[in-house]
Structure formats: C-alpha cells, structure tokens
Amino acid sequence: MQFPGQGKPPTGIVFDTEMGRSIDEALALAMLYGFDGKNEARVVAVSISNPDLKAAAFCDAVGRFYAGATSPEVRQFFHGLPIGLSTDPKVPSANTPMIEAALSKASYEQAIQTLNDTADPTPLIRNALTAQYDQNAILICGGPATNIAKVLDLPGAKEVIEKKVRFLCFVTTKWNVKTDLPAARKVFAEWPTPIVAVGQEIGEALPFPGASIEKDFDWSPSHPIVAAYRAYKSMPYDAPSWDLAAALYAVHANDGYFKVSDPGAMTILDDGATKFTARTDGKHQYLILDPSQKERIIETYTKMVSAKPVPRQPRFPIKKAADAEKAAEAKPPDASPPAPPK
Amino acid sequence: MIVTRKALARRTFLRGIGTTIALPFLDSMVPAMALAGTAKKAPVRMAFVYLPNGMDMTGWHANYEGKLHDLPRTLKPLDPFKEDITVLGNLTHNAGRALLDGAGDHGRCCGSYLTGIQPRKSLVDIKAGISFDQIVANQIGNQTRFASLEVGLEDARQAGDCDSGYSCAYTNNLAWRSETQPLPPVLDPRALFERLFGNGVVLSPEARARQGRYRRSILDFVTSDTRKLETSLGPTDRRKLDEYLSSIREVERQLEKAEKDNSQIDPHMEKPYGVPADFAEHFKLMTDMMTIAFQADLTRIMTFLVTREGTSRSYREIGIPDGHHPLTHHRNLPDLIEKVAQINNYHMKQFAGWVEKLKSIKEGDGTLLDNSMIVYGAGLADGNKHLHEDLPTLIAGRGGNYIKSGRRVVYRKETPMCNLFLTMMDRMGVHTEHFGDSTGRLEGLDLT
Numbered sequence: 001m002q003f004p005g006q007g008k009p010p011t012g013i014v015f016d017t018e019m020g021r022s023i024d025e026a027l028a029l030a031m032l033y034g035f036d037g038k039n040e041a042r043v044v045a046v047s048i049s050n051p052d053l054k055a056a057a058f059c060d061a062v063g064r065f066y067a068g069a070t071s072p073e074v075r076q077f078f079h080g081l082p083i084g085l086s087t088d089p090k091v092p093s094a095n096t097p098m099i100e101a102a103l104s105k106a107s108y109e110q111a112i113q114t115l116n117d118t119a120d121p122t123p124l125i126r127n128a129l130t131a132q133y134d135q136n137a138i139l140i141c142g143g144p145a146t147n148i149a150k151v152l153d154l155p156g157a158k159e160v161i162e163k164k165v166r167f168l169c170f171v172t173t174k175w176n177v178k179t180d181l182p183a184a185r186k187v188f189a190e191w192p193t194p195i196v197a198v199g200q201e202i203g204e205a206l207p208f209p210g211a212s213i214e215k216d217f218d219w220s221p222s223h224p225i226v227a228a229y230r231a232y233k234s235m236p237y238d239a240p241s242w243d244l245a246a247a248l249y250a251v252h253a254n255d256g257y258f259k260v261s262d263p264g265a266m267t268i269l270d271d272g273a274t275k276f277t278a279r280t281d282g283k284h285q286y287l288i289l290d291p292s293q294k295e296r297i298i299e300t301y302t303k304m305v306s307a308k309p310v311p312r313q314p315r316f317p318i319k320k321a322a323d324a325e326k327a328a329e330a331k332p333p334d335a336s337p338p339a340p341p342k
Numbered sequence: 343m344i345v346t347r348k349a350l351a352r353r354t355f356l357r358g359i360g361t362t363i364a365l366p367f368l369d370s371m372v373p374a375m376a377l378a379g380t381a382k383k384a385p386v387r388m389a390f391v392y393l394p395n396g397m398d399m400t401g402w403h404a405n406y407e408g409k410l411h412d413l414p415r416t417l418k419p420l421d422p423f424k425e426d427i428t429v430l431g432n433l434t435h436n437a438g439r440a441l442l443d444g445a446g447d448h449g450r451c452c453g454s455y456l457t458g459i460q461p462r463k464s465l466v467d468i469k470a471g472i473s474f475d476q477i478v479a480n481q482i483g484n485q486t487r488f489a490s491l492e493v494g495l496e497d498a499r500q501a502g503d504c505d506s507g508y509s510c511a512y513t514n515n516l517a518w519r520s521e522t523q524p525l526p527p528v529l530d531p532r533a534l535f536e537r538l539f540g541n542g543v544v545l546s547p548e549a550r551a552r553q554g555r556y557r558r559s560i561l562d563f564v565t566s567d568t569r570k571l572e573t574s575l576g577p578t579d580r581r582k583l584d585e586y587l588s589s590i591r592e593v594e595r596q597l598e599k600a601e602k603d604n605s606q607i608d609p610h611m612e613k614p615y616g617v618p619a620d621f622a623e624h625f626k627l628m629t630d631m632m633t634i635a636f637q638a639d640l641t642r643i644m645t646f647l648v649t650r651e652g653t654s655r656s657y658r659e660i661g662i663p664d665g666h667h668p669l670t671h672h673r674n675l676p677d678l679i680e681k682v683a684q685i686n687n688y689h690m691k692q693f694a695g696w697v698e699k700l701k702s703i704k705e706g707d708g709t710l711l712d713n714s715m716i717v718y719g720a721g722l723a724d725g726n727k728h729l730h731e732d733l734p735t736l737i738a739g740r741g742g743n744y745i746k747s748g749r750r751v752v753y754r755k756e757t758p759m760c761n762l763f764l765t766m767m768d769r770m771g772v773h774t775e776h777f778g779d780s781t782g783r784l785e786g787l788d789l790t
Contacts, residue, residue, distance in 0.1 A: 082731075082755040116407075116432060119755035123781050127436040127756055155776045 011166070012044040012132040013250060014125055016084070017142030017243055018176075019048045019055040020094035023232040025142055026102075027208055028243035029059065030225045030305045032251070033066040037310035041251040045128035047084025047121035049143045049180075050094040056085040057112040058099045062224050064111070066309040080111060084121030084147065090180045091144050101231030102224040121147040126157050129164045138250045141170045141187070142243035149183035152190050162192040167253075169246045172197040172286075178272025185268045188284065196249065197266055197274060197286040202258075203242030205289050208301050210236040216306035225305065244301050249287060257297050259288040352639070356571065358563025363539055364487060364638035365571075366586045367705050368579040384706045385485075386742040386769050387636045387714045389644040390475065391693060392455065392516055394651045395448070395670045396725025397734045398683040404429065407752050416686045416734075419694035423738065426701060426711055428745055428787070430735045431752035433759040436779055438721055438730040447728040448667075449508025451721030452516065452651035458760045458778015459521070461512050465503050468511045473518040474763040474777055476525070479643050481772040490643040491635055492517045493534065494527030495624050497617075498650040505652050513651040527647050531597055531627045532616030538635055539590070559594055561587055582704070589634060596627045621659055622692055629696040637703055637710055642770070648689060651721060660688050670725030682725070693718055697738045714739035715766055733759060741769045744788055751786055 013032055017025045035041040046059050060083050067080070103110065112118055125147065129137055139161075141148050148168070151157050168191055177184045188195065210229070214236070217226045229239070249258050264282040267275040276286060350370040356363040367384055401416035410424040420427055437454035438447065443463045453461030459471030475490060483489025492515075504510035515524035528534045539560050561568070568587070572580055600618035618624045628646070635641050649655050654665030662669075662681050669685070672678035700711035719735035722728055732755075740747050760778035765787060767774060 084756075116752045116754055120757060120781070123434075123436070123756045123758055123779070126779070127434075127439075130436060131439065131441050133442065154781060156779075 008133050008136060010039055010041050011251065012042050012128070012137040013247075014045040014047075014128055014137060014139045015043065015142065015247070016045075016047045016049065016121065016125065016140065016147050017171075018050045018091065018094055018144065019059055020050065020052060020096045020099045021143075021175075022242075023098060023229055023239045024203065024208065024241050024243045026058070026062070026098065026225055026228045027239065027241070027301070027305050028140075028142060028247040029062050031244055031301065032247050033062065033309070034304035034307035035247075035251050037066065037307055038304075043081065044132065044137070045084065045125055046081060047086070047119070047124055047147055049086045049088070049121075049146045050091045051085065051087050051089065052093050052095045052099070053085065053112065053115060053118070054095055054099045054103060056083045056118045057110055058102055058224070058228070059083045060112045061103060061110055065224055068309060082119035082124060083112065084124040085115070085118035086121055086147050087115070088146050088180075090183075091146055092179070096232065098228040098232040102228040105222055105224075105227045122150045122154060125151050126154055126160060129160050132164045134163050135166050137164045138166050138253075139168045140243070140246050140250050141168060142176075142246055143171070144176050144180040145170065145183040145187045146180045148191075149180070149186040152186060158190070158192050165193050167194040167196055169196050169198060169250045171203075171242045171246050172266075172274050173200045173203070173242055174272040176272075177268055177274065181268065181270070181272065188266050188268060191283075193283070194263075195266070195284045196253075196260060197276075197284065198242060198246045198249070199274070199286055200242070202245045202287050202289055203240040206241045206245055206294060206297055206301075207238035208241045208244060208305070209298065210238050212302040212306060216302055219308055241301060244305075245287065245297075248297065248300060256290075257293055257300070259290050260285045261288060350574070354571070356564035356567040358560070358565075358567065361539055361560045361563045363560070363564055363587075363590070364640050366582060366637040366703075367639065368575065368582055370575055370579050383742060384708075384713045385639060385642055386744075386771075387642045387644075387710075388475070388478070388741075388766055388770060389632070389636075389646060389714065389716045390456065390516060391646045391696075391716060391718045392452070392648060392651075393686075393689055393718070393720045393734075394452070394649050394653050395667050396720050396722030396728070397686050398679060399724050399732070399734065401683045401686060402734045403431075404750050407431075407750050410748050410750055415683060416690055417736070419687065419691040420697065420736075420738075423694065423697050423701060425748040426697065426738055426740070428737045428747045429750040430737070430762065430784075431750065432732050432755050432757055433735050433753060433762060434731040434756050435721065435733060435759045436730070436756075444506070446506035446508045447722065447730070448652035449505035449512040451730060452514075452647075453508065453512030455721045455759075456516055456645065456763070457518050457521075458758075458763065458780070461508065463507050465501075465507065465509045468509045468524075469521050470512065470518050470524075471521045471778075473516065473645075474760075474767060475517055475643050475645055476519050477774070477777070478767055478770045478772045482642065482770060486639055486641045488537075488635070488641040490517065490525075490645070491534075491537075491632070491641050492525045492527040492645050492647075493628050493632060494529050494647040494650070495621070495628065496647075496649040496653060496655060497529055500524070500526055504650075510650075514647070516645040516647045525645075527645070530616050531593075531600065531618070531624070531631065534628065534631050535593065535597060535616075538631060538640060559591055561591055585703075586634075586637065589630065589637075593627065593630050593634070596623065596630070600624075600627065621657070625692040626695060629692075629699065633696070633699050633703070633710070636700070636714065637705075657685055657688060660684060667725075672726055674726075690718075693738075700739070708740075708743070711739045713742050715741040715745070715769065717762075717766075731755065735759070735762070741766070744769055746788060753784070753786075757781075757784070 036043050213229045217223050264278040266284040437460040438451040453470045456473035457471040462469040479489040498514035504513040517525040654667045703710040716738040758779045760780035761784045764780045765784040
C-alpha cells in the first residue's frame with residue numbers, strides 16, 4: 001500500500017516474460033528483486049506467457065526467497081505477489097530442467113500447486129498499474145506479447161496505461177515476436193506510451209558470466225537462481241542477457257548504460273523480424289549498445305543478480321512506536337512556552 | 343378443446359383501509375394452457391447480505407474444491423443447506439484497495455462493493471458509482487411494486503468521517519442510485535412493514551403508539567377480500583395463501599413484541615421504535631419481511647447491510663462485550679481470533695435461518711430459494727490484514743435453475759468480483775458487456 005505522505009516511491013516494474021526457455025529470464029527476475037532490495041525499483045507484478053504451472057511456482061519461490069529476509073512484523077503481513085500465468089496455448093510449454101532443479105532444491109515455501117494459485121495475468125497487470133503513481137510504472141515484456149496484448153483489450157486499460165506507464169521495454173527477439181505475431185503487432189500498433197525495443201543483438205553482445213555463479217553466491221546454499229543456472233546447461237557457460245538488458249534499461253534508463261535510437265515506427269515482418277523506420281513523431285525506439293559501457297553493464301548484472309535479499313522495514317515500526325508512546329506518556333508535560341520564532 | 347379456466351392476475355392484491363397486501367405466486371395465476379407444459383417461470387430474485395470487518399478466513403476456507411462435504415467452521419450453520427449453496431473463492435475487488443489513497447480500507451471496501459468503483463476520499467463531496475443492483479433495478483424495477491429494497495440492522499449516520507477521511511456515506515450504505523446518491527437502508531422493522539403493506543405513510547412513534555391501542559392485524563382489514571379470493575382457489579392455493587398470511591401475522595407479532603419490549607426497556611431510547619433489542623430477533627424480523635417481499639414479488643432486488651462497515655458493535659448476546667472492529671485487529675492473539683470466529687459464526691447462524699425460510703416456501707416446481715441468488719459476503723477478506731482479494735463470498739440459491747450449487751468453486755487470483763455481478767445481471771435479464779473492472783463473465787457457475 002502506498003501512502004501519499006510517504007513521497008513518490010521508486011519506479012514500479014511490471015515484469016511479463018516467458019520463464020524457463022532461457023536462463024536470462026530467471027536472472028532478470030533476480031536482478032529486479034536486487035534493485036527492489038536497494039530501493040531503486042519495486043517489483044509490482046510478475047506474469048509469464050508460457051502456460052507452465054511449475055514456471056509460475058518458480059517465480060513465486062524466487063519472490064519468497066527475496067522476501068524471506070524480512071522482519072517478522074513484515075512477514076506477518078506478507079502474502080506474496082500473485083504470479084500471473086497465461087493459459088493461452090499460443091506460447092509453447094517451456095518446462096525445462098532449470099525449473100525442476102530450482103524447485104526441487106528449494107527450502108522455501110511453495111505456494112503454487114494448482115492453476116487457481118496463480119492469477120489471470122490480464123487483470124493482474126491492469127490492477128498493478130492502477131496502484132502506481134502517474135508515469136511511475138515501467139512494463140517489461142521479456143517474452144511473447146500474449147499477455148500484454150490482452151491487457152490492451154480490457155475496457156479502460158489503455159487510459160490506465162497512458163496515465164501510469166512511462167514506457168514499455170519489449171524484448172523483440174525473433175522467438176518472442178514470431179511465437180505470437182498478432183500480439184506483437186497489436187502491441188506496437190496500439191500501445192499508448194513509448195516502446196523501447198531490445199533486439200536480439202543486445203542480449204548476445206552482453207553475456208552474463210557463468211563465473212559469477214561460482215563465486216558470487218556463497219552466502220546462500222539454496223539460491224534458486226544458482227540451482228536453475230546450473231541445471232540449464234553444463235557449467236561453465238555464459239548466458240545471453242536479453243531480459244537482463246531490458247530490466248537494467250527499465251530501472252536505469254537515464255544512467256547511460258545504453259543508447260537509444262531516434263524515434264520511429266517499428267514494423268513486424270512475417271518471419272518475426274522487426275523493421276524500424278525513423279519518424280520524428282514515432283513512439284518507438286530501440287536499444288543501442290555502447291561498447292564503452294559493456295564492462296559496466298556486466299558488472300551491474302552480476303552485482304544485482306547476486307545481491308542479498310534486504311530485510312524490509314515495517315512501514316510503522318510497531319514495537320518502537322508503542323515504546324515511544326509509552327515514553328511520551330511517562331514524560332511529564334513541558335510547561336514552558338515554545339521559544340518565539342526568530 | 344375449449345379452455346374455460348381463467349387465470350388469476352399476478353398482480354392481485356388484498357385491499358383494506360390503508361392496507362395493500364400483494365399475493366405470492368399461486369398455481370391459479372398460471373393460465374390453464376400453460377399448465378400443459380409451457381408454465382411461466384417464477385422470476386429470479388437477487389439479494390446481497392453484507393458483513394462488515396472481513397472474516398476469520400481460516401474458518402471460511404474449505405481445503406478442497408468441488409462438491410461440498412465437510413464445511414469449515416464459519417459455514418457450519420449452512421450444513422443442512424449445503425446442496426443449495428455455492429462457495430466462491432479468489433474473487434477480488436481492486437477498487438477497494440488503496441490505489442494511492444492511503445488508509446481507509448473500510449470506507450473503500452463498502453463503497454466499492456456493489457459499485458465496482460473506487461470511492462472518492464472525501465467527507466462532503468462524495469462520489470462512487472451507480473451500484474449494479476440499481477442498474478438492474480432501473481431495467482426491471484417497473485415490474486414490481488418496489489424497484490429494490492435496502493435493509494440494514496444498525497443505526498448509522500450518513501455524514502461525517504467514518505474511516506480515515508471517507509464519509510460515513512460509504513461505510514453505511516451498499517446501494518447507490520447514482521454516483522453521488524447512496525440509498526440508506528431501512529433499519530426499523532415497523533417502517534419496513536408499513537412500506538410493504540401500508541399506503542406509504544410512516545407514522546411517528548407517538549402516532550403509532552396511539553394507534554397501537556386500537557391496533558388490529560392488517561389481515562383484519564382485508565378479511566373481505568381474503569374470503570372472496572379463497573372461494574376461487576383450489577386446495578393447494580388455499581393452503582399456500584393461509585401459510586403466507588400466517589407469515590405476515592407472525593411478523594406482526596414479532597413487531598408488537600419488539601415495540602412492547604422497547605417501551606419497557608427505556609421509553610426514551612433513541613433506537614427506532616420497532617427495533618428489537620436482540621440482534622437475532624432483529625435479523626429474523628427483517629429477513630421474514632424480506633422473504634415476504636420476494637414471495638409476493640414486491641421486489642426482486644434487495645441489499646442487506648447487516649451492520650455498517652467498520653462497526654465496533656459488541657455481541658454481548660453471545661458473551662462478547664468487545665467491539666467487532668477492534669477484535670478483528672487481533673494481533674494474532676488466539677483469544678481475540680476466537681471471538682472474531684464466534685461473531686462470524688453467529689452471523690452465519692442467522693443467515694442460515696433465512697435460507698431455511700426461503701427453502702421452505704414452495705414456488706412452482708421448486709422453492710423460493712431455488713429462484714433466488716442470495717450473495718453472502720464481505721468487502722474485506724482477512725479483517726486484520728485488510729485484504730481485498732479472495733473475498734469471502736457464497737451464493738445461496740440457484741438463480742432459477744441456473745447455478746450448479748453444492749460446490750466450492752475457486753477462480754484464479756485477481757478474478758474481479760464484478761465478473762460475478764455481470765453474470766448475475768444476465769440472470770436478472772439485464773445484459774451489458776462491462777461493469778466496474780470486469781474482465782468477462784464468471785465461468786463454471788452454471789449447470790453446463
């Protein structure tokens with residue numbers, strides 16, 4: 001719950017992706033929770049476009065892993081972010097060994113057992129946006145645009161998006177676009193705020209270093225991301241970072257990690273490729289890698305993916321507040337008049 | 343074939359001085375040809391029974407889906423009627439959430455419950471939305487004497503701050519005629535009685551007391567009409583009519599008792615004249631009249647705000663002197679949670695009494711309950727955490743042989759409560775594509 005008196009919170013991130021087809025999706029989720037722990041962003045909704053219950057359970061387990069460090073007062077009220085799960089068969093299953101491995105090693109609670117333990121992604125995303133300050137939300141579409149396109153069809157949703165969402169960061173790999181071509185076209189045609197496309201070449205040029213898995217996670221014997229990474233491919237390997245790049249740009253768009261193209265219009269071709277035409281009134285841009293930033297980007301990846309969960313503080317420190325009240329009661333009232341203003 | 347039998351008009355009344363009694367649905371009202379197989383269906387009715395301060399959800403949730411068998415603690419009183427109820431899971435009211443408006447979950451959850459709109463946080467400049475029961479009332483209300491009836495049990499003001507800057511208009515009303523005009527519930531049983539059977543004039547307590555000295559049953563004023571009607575009825579209809587008029591007489595007796603008790607307790611009390619001191623009696627009296635209103639087709643739409651949202655009413659009658667609202671913020675203390683569970687159970691017992699009554703009334707091939715959709719629920723789930731998802735919701739009745747009851751149906755998380763409303767609107771014959779934050783109809787509720 002956000003209270004106006006608390007000031008504008010960090011950007012709310014809605015992360016809609018596939019989960020399980022490639023490891024960068026899991027890495028990106030971890031990185032977003034890393035940013036969340038450092039108060040640089042807030043993860044306000046997570047949804048996936050592949051209809052795999054275990055993939056949703058994995059997302060839930062990652063969320064609980066990061067929330068596990070919170071204080072008992074906060075845990076009392078923590079009931080986890082609902083995970084949106086598409087049931088649309090357009091996106092094929094991606095129940096890969098990485099999901100199984102992470103879930104089987106998890107020592108944390110798994111709350112998703114049936115489809116009804118997940119959320120319908122369409123109202124989930126819409127509802128999460130309604131709770132954000134104007135222009136303080138960013139949506140990341142890291143997989144096929146199946147869920148995002150459906151949100152656009154909800155009555156009144158475009159108005160909510162226009163009001164709340166600064167931009168959509170869309171990972172436009174050929175797989176993502178081609179898997180649900182109509183959805184991708186609809187999003188590029190109807191999305192009411194700017195779209196920044198993250199192309200295939202970006203993720204491939206910025207590999208997440210597998211060495212980080214070996215050395216940066218010693219603090220946790222049961223980290224779900226480590227289990228997933230090890231199970232995804234034979235170690236050692238470096239992983240392309242499409243969703244990571246999208247997540248980093250979404251949270252730190254103005255911090256010089258990437259360059260962006262001039263505005264234009266993105267066209268979706270039948271084979272899933274994208275074609276960009278520069279236009280001054282265009283709402284689309286694409287991400288450009290600045291080679292001078294490569295090292296910095298990868299360093300940020302590893303630092304944030306491996307960031308330790310940060311204990312949340314209760315909004316109202318229950319015990320301390322009660323103590324302060326008692327202290328105030330015990331203190332005799334100050335009879336002296338307040339000092340006159342200078 | 344020559345059909346000589348003439349059907350009794352559905353809108354037949356027994357009239358007397360200052361009295362108009364509508365009749366229940368009788369076989370004689372069905373045209374003779376219709377009896378051969380095209381019988382006119384009884385109308386579908388809907389009502390909302392709203393409970394404040396959320397629920398102890400551990401006592402509400404069954405740990406299974408599908409056919410109801412072992413009911414959890416709060417639902418236990420409905421055990422004899424479990425074939426007649428449908429328990430719904432995971433329905434959500436996003437409009438009840440803070441959405442940047444800060445504290446005030448009680449004000450929001452009640453103000454948004456039937457409107458599907460987040461109410462404006464204001465004490466004076468109130469704004470919510472037309473509630474969906476009133477959308478239905480606007481469409482079909484002309485078919486009955488009252489487009490809708492709004493009933494409650496707790497005396498409550500309509501202005502002032504009832505929750506963190508939310509006007510009492512939000513916590514103390516369920517139905518909204520327009521986005522700025524709530525419809526306050528009738529709290530006084532005598533007022534409701536006179537509304538149902540009188541000529542629209544509600545007497546002052548003094549005038550009523552004066553009249554009471556000479557009071558006879560309203561049935562006495564319609565004796566002549568009753569006798570005439572009885573001669574034209576068959577034995578089944580005569581029995582139905584007798585039962586119906588007896589139920590009105592029973593309500594009168596309850597009213598008289600309440601008025602007598604009140605005058606003995608404290609003649610200066612501010613409580614409305616006919617309000618029984620006992621909660622259960624008050625509940626029964628109001629629901630008895632609501633039953634008659636449905637039975638006689640005086641209305642097909644009712645809202646029942648059991649007590650106002652955020653109420654701190656105590657329940658001394660079951661040994662709980664603590665306020666309801668403070669108890670729900672139980673700090674996980676077992677004895678406080680137990681008291682909340684007892685209050686939830688006590689409410690449900692009263693509701694089960696109403697369900698029993700509705701089920702006892704035959705109507706066509708089924709019962710009055712079969713032709714109704716009585717939603718029992720709250721605008722908060724866990725009252726301690728102020729959650730607006732997985733709201734405790736059940737439907738008693740089958741909505742005219744539509745709802746496949748006797749089940750627990752769990753939907754996916756974030757499924758809008760407004761989807762249920764859209765589905766109910768369909769059953770009431772009012773079709774629209776969108777209401778509040780609906781994303782579609784509620785699937786899996788019907789018999790198919």
